[in-house]
Amino acid sequence: MIWALFLGLAALALAPLGFALFRPVRTTGRREADLALYRAQLAELDRDRAAGRLEEAAHRAATLEVQRRLLTAPDSAAPAHASRGAAALAAFLFLIPAGSFGLYLWRGHPDIPAAPFQERQEAAARDDVLLTQLRARLEQTPPNTEAARQGWILLGNAERGRGRTEAAVEAWNRALASRFDPVLAAELAQLHLETENADAASALLVRALAEAPGEPRLRYLAGLAEAQAGRNANARSTWRALLADAPADAPWRELVERRLQDLP
Template sequence: MILIYMLLVALALTLPLLLAFRRPRNLSERREAAMALHRAQLAELERDLAEGRISETEHEGAKLEIERRLLAADSMPTQATGGSAKLLLIVTMIALPVGGFALYLPGSTPGVPSEPHAQWQAQQAAQDKQLDKLISLLRAHLTVTDPSSSDASEGQAYLAEALTEKAGSITPEALSLFKQSLANAPKGSNWRELDQQRILQAKEEGLR
């Protein structure tokens, strides 16, 4: 009887996957914002190299990482996928708990070795280090830039976006920077749209 309960619980835990049927909002805007951020980061790196703020080695390492993220952002879909994958998702929702339940049957547990995570952890640490370095470069740039200039506005926007990427959500500091950036952002600038989107997102999330 307990095995039946376990199967029912496993099925119930897969129900959140139904959220995948919801149509994502502002997916194309997210793609454009991410690409604009990474292009600005590349431009900032070139300026810092030209001004001697960073070495050639640091420049190459940071450039490769930003280009990788730019390619990843460019591969994001511009619209929601159609319904052709819904059947596969439904089958997966059923197969996963049933397959997991089957592992508890007598004699069915395979001897699978643990997955090594050392390489993944090293890559993640390298990405975090590059992001921290970029944040430091942007902060340093803003300290020598006229706060009311469009250059400062751009730097504030991309520093705020980098802080958001690091935290996984819009932080109070990032929101403050987005607002400062918007105050001096020229009309038609890429980062002005980014500022507006992030400020609106923060309001929807209850961040003031």
């Protein structure tokens, strides 16, 4: 019975793939796809201008750039490989469940019972005991040593992983009191922002930026703290300066631009 259930779940998971295999193939030329994309970009620019997220000069420049790409879009149609694509999909429809079933027979352990709630509670209690012991040991360690600092960082990581924000903040503050580190300050500032404590985050970020003024993550978090505190003009100038200094291929550029657009 359980194997029939597994097969049914596998068929349900692969249904979208089967639909893609058997539906009629529609060949779209490259120019047609480019035109649709560029028209969508123009419509998005118009919406941004209407909402006040884009200035008139910036809208005009961006529109001209999209129109230039529209005019230079290639006219050649992309070759279709429908038969090879269908064959590959058909192979996957068979190979994915067969390979998964074989891997489960080889490495799986179907007879292992699920961990009951009581066992999970007991494991959590053991973790609490270990963390309490670690905290007591750190309290006896000289505070300005590297061993104490690393211990408080480890304890903060464990507490954050367990969702105990206040305990993680306390532990990381003890580590920063031993020796200030901009990287750890960024972690703690982000934790403050997650709990909507923008003032504490800003104080940390000011000190961290004094030591590492060019660090992109610190500058991004500084803008986020300003936005969370309602200082939108400060957030906007912080993020614009970050984008001005960022390389064109920075992987986080799109995130910052999106944050800028979302500012009221």
